Every structure is written in C-alpha cells, then in structure tokens.
Amino acid sequence: MKDKTNKMITSRDVNFAEWYTDICRVADLVDYSSVKGSMIIRPYGYAIWENIVAVLDKKFKETGHVNVQMPMFIPESLFNLEKEHVEGFAPEVAWVTHGGSEELAERMLVRPTSEVLFCDHYKKIIKSYRDLPILYNQWCTIVRWEKETRPFLRSREILWQEGHTMHATREEAIEETLRMLNVYRDVQENYLALPVITGKKTEKEKFAGAEATYTLEAMMYDGIALQNGTSHYFGQGFAKAFGIQFLNKENKLETPYQTSWGVTTRMIGAIIMTHGDDLGLVLPPMIAPIKVAIIPIGDVNEILNQITELLKKEGITFVVDNSDKSPGFKFAEAEVKGYPLRLEVGKRDLEAGCVVLVRRDTLEKISVPIDEVISKIKELLINIQSNLYNRAKMRRDSMIYHANNYEEFLEIAKNKPGFIIGKWCGDVNCENKIKEDTTFKSRCIIDEENNGKCVCCGKEAHYNLYWGKQY
C-alpha cells in the first residue's frame, strides 16, 4: 500500500493547533467570515450540529421541557440587576448604542447569555405554586466579545442551547441541575463518543451568579481540557434580584429556585480533537450525517442500485461518489470527511460476490459477501461507535496522573500533558498559585473528603480535584 498521508493536513503530533484548523477547513466544516470570530458553519458542519440538536432536543422534551425564543437585546438597566452576573460578563459584551443614526437613550447589550431575559419574563408569568416548575429551553445564538477566537472552540457569536428553569423548592432545582448534567453526559458519551468527567466547579471557577456550577470536562488528544457543557444551580439569587415570587399552598409569598444549563457547537470541536487523525475527521456513527461513502470502481451500476435501495430501506445515510476522480482520490476524500464506513465495489469484488467495507476508525478493510452487506454495515457502525468511545477513554485514562505534593505536581504539569488528580485545602490562593506556576486550573471536584494534604500548600485537604490546562 502506498503512502497514505494527507498533504493538506498538518500532522497532529507536529502542530496540534494547525492540525485542528486544517481539519475544520479541509473537511468543509467551517469558513471564516469577514468579522473576526464569526464563523460560517458550512452544510457538512451544520449537518453534524443538526444531528446533535435532534438528539438533545428529544431528550429535553422527554424530560418535560418546552422551547421558547427570547429577544436578542438586553437593556443595560435590566442587565445590571444581578451584580455578580454583571461583573462576570461585562468585559465581553457587545453594545448596541444607535438605532439608525439616532443614539439610544439607554444602550442595550446583545445577550451573552439569557438569564436576565428569562427572569424578566418569569417575573410576569409566575404567580402561584401552580405555575411551577417552569421548564424552558432556547436554541439561539449569543454574543461574547472574545479576544482570541478559534472555529467551534471559541467564537464571538456562539450557537447554543440554554435551559432556564424555575422550581418551588431547592431540592427540586438541584435535582433538575443534576438531571440535565446527566442528559448531557448521556449524549456526549453515547452519541458523541466523548468520555467526560462530570463534577462541581470550585467557587473560583463557577458561573457568574450561580450558587453551584456542574461541568462536563473532556480531554482532547493533546491532553488539554475542553469544558463541554455546564449545568448551574442558581438558588434564589436571580429570583430575588428580579423580584420573582409566588404564592405557595399556604398562601404565603415565596421566592422560587432556579437552574440554567447549556451546551454549544464547541462539542463539534471536541469531536474533532478527540477522534480525528492525520487523515482527517473521524465521526461517531450516531451523529455522522453520512454513515457510508460508496465508491464504485468501474461500471458496477447494477449492484450499486441494489445496495443503495437496501440502505434507503434501512434508513442508513450514504453518498455515492460517481465523479470521474480516481479511486485513490475518492478514498482520501472519504477519509477527510470522516465517514464512518467506506464501501468499495469494483469488478474484482463482483467476481468474488463481495464488496469491501473500510472502517474509518481503524482503516481495516473487510471483504463482505453481497447478501451480508447490510447486516455487516449495521454491526460495524455499532462497533465503530463503541470503539471510538473506548479508544478515547483509554487514552484519557492513560493521561490522568496523581500528585501528592507540590513537587510532584510541578513535575507532572511540566512534563506530561493531561489531567492531574490532587487534593486541595479549599483556599483560592492555592488555585491561583497553581495557575500562576503551571497554567493548570481546577477542572472539577471529585469528592469532598477530609484526609490528606493540599497538593499546593500542604495543609489539611478538604477536596479531591481534577486539575488541567484548558482551551
């Protein structure tokens, strides 16, 4: 077999950042627009997003949520009602100051997230305990004026989903926060084949205005963490700031408890950086827009029609590359696009009564009798899905290290890409020091236990944490 490297893609072991942007471009996922950080998601990239949306939206609805659409603009005075929230987001909001040529009496911001819009609305519609819970979700774009931008990972206009719920009791709201965290985990592990670590953020890392933030942390091929979604418990902070109250069964006024949770197209970045290789994208079958790329070699129309009819009947998506490119070109193209399976069929196969299936994850070529093609495709798609997950999990687990003291921590942080498990006293000064010395931040809390020493200061530890560098 000849050299299979792709000249258009930088090797991921040579320069991971360039490899990433090469994949985004060569696989036709995105294009740049003329505004920094505003990416064009091209049809193939958007099809991946649509598949993820379909899975999530179904699960949101199964758990009782309904979709709404809120405005894009927030008046400054409304935004200012919750102080921590303002401090957290003020540095990165985009302001609208003019309507046509006239300056606005009050400037407005383009939503960087919609908590205040939902709260403003909830204030009007929540009156009784009978109105609760309110389980709303919104699919929309938000704007955060990021300084450094990268396709999918960090853009100024972010395509996402944000759930905002209100509950009569604290317990119910916390249950919701964790329920949605688990929905995210389910989708990321079982559909996107991304092993994720879930847990609570430290005070320093939690969402501006939240009482508790739960996160999903994925590890990319280069050992760097990608925060792949968050679920927040707000307590009554926003509700009090916005004066949201309801009458309970005893006819007494109470303040409701709130949650919010969101995931973005960043998940596509995570898929690329977890599964992709030097030949291109590798998509998990569950969310791949096209499951099978069919490459006919020579005139094989008759058998081709049989196979495509069967695939249609089974609802397995496919493309047939009938262009007059050479087979080698088509193979490479199918690899760049990350189609989970490639089906090659030529005269040589037909004489043997077979076709060739090629797995994108292992590049293994398998000759299959024609009457077993569909069942083999089904079997392989399932197998590829689980192989991608297991492979990513094994790699991740092999890059998680334990540090018992600061010397060990510094040594690992310096020399081994990945996560570090280390105990922590709970003092933000230790988090700051670790960040300053290593650029590692706390990813999330594993558990809260009272034994051992803080990996930084050596004092009594109260938490066990994952630490890591992040995108």
Place this chain on the structure above:
RNA sequence: CAGGAAGUAGCUUAAUUUGGUAGAGCACUUGGUUCGGGACCAAGAGGUUGCAGGUUCAAAUCCUGUCUUCCUGACCA
C-alpha cells in the same frame, strides 16, 4: 488584550530585498483516454495584489492607518 508571523486567483505560492507588462502548481470548466490509494492529454476560464490613505512619471513592492488569519500567553462555553 500582550508578544510574534502573515495577507498576491478557491488553495499553496513567485515577483517585494533593488518600485517598471502580476507568473506557476493544485483545484475549477470543456472534450477525450483512464479507474483497487490523491491518474493522463489537449483546450479554457479565473487577479482593480485584504481595505483606506500617502509618496512617485510609475506601487504587489516604499510609508501610515485599519481589518483579517495563524502561533504563544492572559480571559472565557
């Protein structure tokens, strides 16, 4: 936002040092031959050199500003 690099056809780039007709490869179009790992022949189309000013008889080239992209940090989903 700090530091660095770069913008010439869809992509990679030559011409920039020393100002003087923007040239190629890939991709694209048409016709033909091919076809099991990025095919070949022939013809064709594609550029106000990122944008805006300035210097000059003359600017891709020199100067100023600005926008965008990439890399390394800080910030963040």
